[in-house]
Amino acid sequence: MSKKAVHLRLGELKTELAQVRDLEITIGKIIEEEWAEPMGPTPYPSMTSLRDWDLKLLKKYKPLYLPYCDACCLCTMGKCDLTRGKRGACGLDMSSQQSRIVLLASAMGAATHTGHARHLVEHLIDKYGPDLPIDVGKSVGIEVEAPVTRLVCGIRPRTLGDLEGVLGYLETQVTHLLAATSTGQEGNELDFESKVFHAGMIDQVGMEIGDIAQISAFGLPKADPGAPLSDIGLGTVDTSKPVILVIGHNVPPAVEIIDYLDKNGLYDKIEVTGICCTSHDLTRYNPKAKIIGPISWQLRYIRSGIPDVIVVDEQCIRADVLTEAQKAKIPVIASSEKNCLGLANRTLDPANEIVADLASGKAPGALILDPFKVGEVASRVAVEVAPQRIKFKTIPDATQVISEAMRCTQCSDCRRACPNNLPIPEAIKDASTGSLDGLAGLYEACIGCDRCESACPNHIRIHSSIAKAAERKIKEEKYKIRVGRGAIQDVEIRNVGAPIVLGEIPGVIALVGCANYPNGGREVAEMANEFIRRRYIVVTSGCSAMSIAMQKDEEGKSLYEAYPGAFEAGGLVNVGSCISNSHIAGAAIKIASIFAKRNLRGNYEEIADYIHNRVGAVGLAWGAITQKAASIASGFWRLGVPVVVGPHGSKYRRMLLGRRDREEDWYVYDARTGGQVYVGPTPEHLFYVAETKEEAMVMMAKFCLRPNDTTKGRMIKLSNYIDMHKKFYGIMPDDLHQLVRREADIPITMKEEILGILKKNQWQEQSIPDPTLLPRMVGARKAR
Amino acid sequence: MISAEPWQTAETPGSMRGLPITRPEVIVSAIRRSKRPILIVGYEATEVELAKGKPLEYAIRIAESTGTQIVATAHVISEFVQRGFGNAFGMPIVDIANRLRDPDWKGLDGQGQYDLALFIGIRYYLGWVTLSGLKHFAPNLKTISLDRFHQPHATWSFPNMNVEDWQRQLESVMAQLKQE
Numbered sequence: 001m002s003k004k005a006v007h008l009r010l011g012e013l014k015t016e017l018a019q020v021r022d023l024e025i026t027i028g029k030i031i032e033e034e035w036a037e038p039m040g041p042t043p044y045p046s047m048t049s050l051r052d053w054d055l056k057l058l059k060k061y062k063p064l065y066l067p068y069c070d071a072c073c074l075c076t077m078g079k080c081d082l083t084r085g086k087r088g089a090c091g092l093d094m095s096s097q098q099s100r101i102v103l104l105a106s107a108m109g110a111a112t113h114t115g116h117a118r119h120l121v122e123h124l125i126d127k128y129g130p131d132l133p134i135d136v137g138k139s140v141g142i143e144v145e146a147p148v149t150r151l152v153c154g155i156r157p158r159t160l161g162d163l164e165g166v167l168g169y170l171e172t173q174v175t176h177l178l179a180a181t182s183t184g185q186e187g188n189e190l191d192f193e194s195k196v197f198h199a200g201m202i203d204q205v206g207m208e209i210g211d212i213a214q215i216s217a218f219g220l221p222k223a224d225p226g227a228p229l230s231d232i233g234l235g236t237v238d239t240s241k242p243v244i245l246v247i248g249h250n251v252p253p254a255v256e257i258i259d260y261l262d263k264n265g266l267y268d269k270i271e272v273t274g275i276c277c278t279s280h281d282l283t284r285y286n287p288k289a290k291i292i293g294p295i296s297w298q299l300r301y302i303r304s305g306i307p308d309v310i311v312v313d314e315q316c317i318r319a320d321v322l323t324e325a326q327k328a329k330i331p332v333i334a335s336s337e338k339n340c341l342g343l344a345n346r347t348l349d350p351a352n353e354i355v356a357d358l359a360s361g362k363a364p365g366a367l368i369l370d371p372f373k374v375g376e377v378a379s380r381v382a383v384e385v386a387p388q389r390i391k392f393k394t395i396p397d398a399t400q401v402i403s404e405a406m407r408c409t410q411c412s413d414c415r416r417a418c419p420n421n422l423p424i425p426e427a428i429k430d431a432s433t434g435s436l437d438g439l440a441g442l443y444e445a446c447i448g449c450d451r452c453e454s455a456c457p458n459h460i461r462i463h464s465s466i467a468k469a470a471e472r473k474i475k476e477e478k479y480k481i482r483v484g485r486g487a488i489q490d491v492e493i494r495n496v497g498a499p500i501v502l503g504e505i506p507g508v509i510a511l512v513g514c515a516n517y518p519n520g521g522r523e524v525a526e527m528a529n530e531f532i533r534r535r536y537i538v539v540t541s542g543c544s545a546m547s548i549a550m551q552k553d554e555e556g557k558s559l560y561e562a563y564p565g566a567f568e569a570g571g572l573v574n575v576g577s578c579i580s581n582s583h584i585a586g587a588a589i590k591i592a593s594i595f596a597k598r599n600l601r602g603n604y605e606e607i608a609d610y611i612h613n614r615v616g617a618v619g620l621a622w623g624a625i626t627q628k629a630a631s632i633a634s635g636f637w638r639l640g641v642p643v644v645v646g647p648h649g650s651k652y653r654r655m656l657l658g659r660r661d662r663e664e665d666w667y668v669y670d671a672r673t674g675g676q677v678y679v680g681p682t683p684e685h686l687f688y689v690a691e692t693k694e695e696a697m698v699m700m701a702k703f704c705l706r707p708n709d710t711t712k713g714r715m716i717k718l719s720n721y722i723d724m725h726k727k728f729y730g731i732m733p734d735d736l737h738q739l740v741r742r743e744a745d746i747p748i749t750m751k752e753e754i755l756g757i758l759k760k761n762q763w764q765e766q767s768i769p770d771p772t773l774l775p776r777m778v779g780a781r782k783a784r
Numbered sequence: 785m786i787s788a789e790p791w792q793t794a795e796t797p798g799s800m801r802g803l804p805i806t807r808p809e810v811i812v813s814a815i816r817r818s819k820r821p822i823l824i825v826g827y828e829a830t831e832v833e834l835a836k837g838k839p840l841e842y843a844i845r846i847a848e849s850t851g852t853q854i855v856a857t858a859h860v861i862s863e864f865v866q867r868g869f870g871n872a873f874g875m876p877i878v879d880i881a882n883r884l885r886d887p888d889w890k891g892l893d894g895q896g897q898y899d900l901a902l903f904i905g906i907r908y909y910l911g912w913v914t915l916s917g918l919k920h921f922a923p924n925l926k927t928i929s930l931d932r933f934h935q936p937h938a939t940w941s942f943p944n945m946n947v948e949d950w951q952r953q954l955e956s957v958m959a960q961l962k963q964e
Contacts (some may be wrong), residue, residue: 028859046893064878064881064882064885064916064917065880065917065920065921066913066916066917067913067916067920068795068913068916069796069797069798070797070798070799070800070920071798071799081798081799081800082920083798083799083800083919084800084918084919084920084923085923094920094921095921109884117795229845279822413793416791416792416793417792417793417794419909420791421791421907421908421933432935455793474960518907549809646909647909647910648909650878650909650910651909651913653913655878657878657879657882659882659883661883684932685878688876689877689878689910690858690876691826691827691857691876691877691907691910692827692858692859694858694859695857695858695859698859699876728859728862729861729862729874730859730861730862730866731861731862731865731866731874734874
């Protein structure tokens with residue numbers, strides 16, 4: 001069914017029975033008309049509604065495919081050899097196959113966030129009712145409560161119940177997107193890429209729905225720049241108490257644990273700790289809870305034996321969590337339909353029976369699909385199990401590490417399995433002679449995947465040995481993180497809208513995503529610090545937000561203690577968990593809406609065009625791992641916001657790259673005159689992999705340039721780009737003649753030097769247009 | 785330890801594999817036959833210390849003896865500048881890969897597309913996907929990996945070697961280039 005078949009707009013209807021005015025009905029829902037903003041052209045867009053916009057971006061930023069292997073093995077006609085232009089039995093070639101895989105990944109990501117949002121909304125309606133108002137910061141003046149949803153769907157959600165209709169739309173789109181990847185469907189790589197963008201946009205709405213629902217219902221911080229500081233780090237845990245560990249992304253079970261402990265006077269007697277995004281949302285709910293660290297801390301923490309019960313919900317949970325927990329005699333409670341771990345469903349059993357079975361070890365775990373019951377069972381099991389376990393751990397002692405190391409034959413299978421190619425054999429060799437320094441030295445760059453241990457033919461507990469060797473470091477992991485604040489206030493947008501759009505704040509840098517870092521989390525903190533000191537606005541979320549916290553400055557403070565949490569130049573803004581990423585997109589959208597007064601409602605293309613040409617924002621996912629990270633990036637691509645990934649991100653198999661040597665690619669329309677104007681490669685790329693943090697920083701500074709920058713703004717942005725280029729590359733950039741438009745763009749202190757460079761390149765002054773990629777925008781604003 | 789298996793165990797490439805370099809003459813001959821060689825130097829070329837310098841210094845020696853143009857990826861250009869080597873051009877690895885697959889690209893000097901790309905100092909997995917992309921989409925380009933871990937998507941690649949064997953191989957290449 002096409003969108004048109006379900007979207008009815010009536011200007012005026014008179015019958016014998018009634019008279020109707022300005023009625024809109026879409027997908028079975030009535031769009032209320034008390035909202036004065038007119039509906040844009042694409043409410044509830046289908047897979048092809050924004051295809052023209054996508055193709056405009058893809059013309060400028062063409063895909064570079066980097067195949068992982070030579071074959072396709074997705075149907076029974078295969079495997080098909082796709083090398084060098086060969087087509088598979090279905091007719092797909094290598095380019096379309098790679099773009100199909102990117103779509104699969106993005107659809108998986110969008111499905112995951114949408115599914116998460118569905119579970120959240122259903123649970124919250126069950127608990128609080130459908131009429132609970134959406135409130136992400138009314139007390140601080142937030143009127144645009146759901147910018148992404150307004151933009152995409154053209155509705156203004158008022159209550160939890162309103163979100164269900166949006167979820168229905170998202171679920172339909174995800175189904176269509178997944179269907180497009182089936183054998184015999186889409187066959188063109190650019191159409192696959194357009195659908196990738198669609199998946200990203202759907203994903204952004206799903207994330208927003210999830211986060212605004214939980215902010216509203218659980219009372220998480222509402223756009224609070226002064227959100228409290230919380231403890232983070234394995235060393236912060238009081239191991240004298242029973243300890244609960246929650247892992248995942250869906251916070252209701254963890255919330256019920258907190259509530260149960262509170263109600264029963266147990267809160268101060270039990271430690272509640274978390275890993276990954278559930279812990280972000282847990283500390284948003286109660287800042288006394290503790291974050292252990294990013295996704296990569298799972299194994300080392302479980303093996304430490306510190307947790308007495310583990311509660312898993314959904315996403316980013318190790319598939320072997322039950323096996324690992326059993327080794328350490330830790331009961332596991334699974335709480336999501338998406339992750340049952342093979343456990344018996346005890347949802348309907350009395351809590352007393354489940355507690356008895358888990359505490360006695362009769363059952364290794366239980367599936368409990370009722371967050372309220374999880375709250376009670378987890379709390380009681382922790383209390384009962386702790387005295388029996390006495391923090392039983394599976395990490396070997398130093399003597400065992402050394403004796404196991406002696407079994408090593410230096411076959412290098414561990415190193416060949418390590419994603420970061422760490423010199424494990426050498427460290428094990430050192431350990432066999434009694435020195436654990438080599439193993440300790442691996443700790444920081446280890447992503448905790450355990451592939452080394454799995455690969456070892458001599459069953460040496462390599463990951464555990466690294467954890468043992470780094471024991472002192474781990475105990476010293478005691479830091480502070482500002483808990484996720486949620487949305488950006490409308491007033492903050494009003495304050496920074498002009499300086500961002502004019503370029504006087506050099507950019508918004510979003511450090512997001514998972515923890516598959518090439519050299520450890522320290523680099524993320526270093527990059528954050530570099531941009532904060534340069535007065536960029538740095539926003540962050542998820543595992544990256546944790547990694548930023550887990551470093552200290554000379555005064556022993558984390559960056560969150562050193563810098564304000566406001567959305568302002570020099571601010572460090574932790575929005576929260578993965579689904580809080582929607583607030584970063586939301587901030588860019590709100591700049592167009594609140595500052596520039598562009599209509600938001602169902603008006604995706606115009607707003608994306610605005611953001612792409614005017615808002616100097618760049619995302620960095622330095623350790624991106626998951627399909628969710630792919631869909632989050634895709635959402636930013638459709639808005640025209642560049643995304644940089646760390647070197648492991650090359651495994652997403654496709655980059656979106658501009659060619660600055662092709663002048664014809666860098667023309668825009670001047671909305672004032674209709675003429676086409678060369679604006680240089682700004683921003684140069686849409687999806688880019690950086691080898692090193694130095695490269696990432698220089699490129700992010702460059703990718704903040706936008707065609708709309710004023711001369712003052714361009715001067716500030718160029719100052720940062722040139723300064724970082726000289727600092728990290730040791731030389732002046734070679735593309736200044738493409739980035740300087742007028743003499744007034746040139747940083748004053750470098751004027752003579754740069755003028756010399758420009759002269760050598762036959763540079764000429766250019767005009768600065770009112771830039772747009774949309775011909776229909778020519779003269780449109782004046783007409784309005 | 786010399787092996788011509790992919791270094792990372794799970795990275796099995798498929799139907800089209802390059803050849804392991806068993807003799808350094810293969811590299812010398814390929815460079816000599818090439819009309820337009822280019823040498824791409826990644827950041828790991830500055831991370832390892834061999835007996836006679838870093839891999840980056842070997843890259844300079846190759847470039848000096850053959851006139852091969854160097855592309856320094858990431859922030860490696862600063863290392864060439866520090867050494868006073870002027871024939872290096874800074875360009876991100878994805879940009880050079882993107883241009884090498886374009887038959888209409890005129891090269892860094894405007895003289896035309898390259899027919900041989902040598903790589904050194906590239907992270908294994910990044911080299912893997914880059915070489916794979918070139919294998920599929922730059923059919924007229926020959927590629928050589930000079931790193932010590934076998935890259936099966938390259939036309940030719942050293943087998944997996946320890947640092948000492950790698951250094952010997954590189955020295956042998958240098959000696960032969962010098963002779964010619």
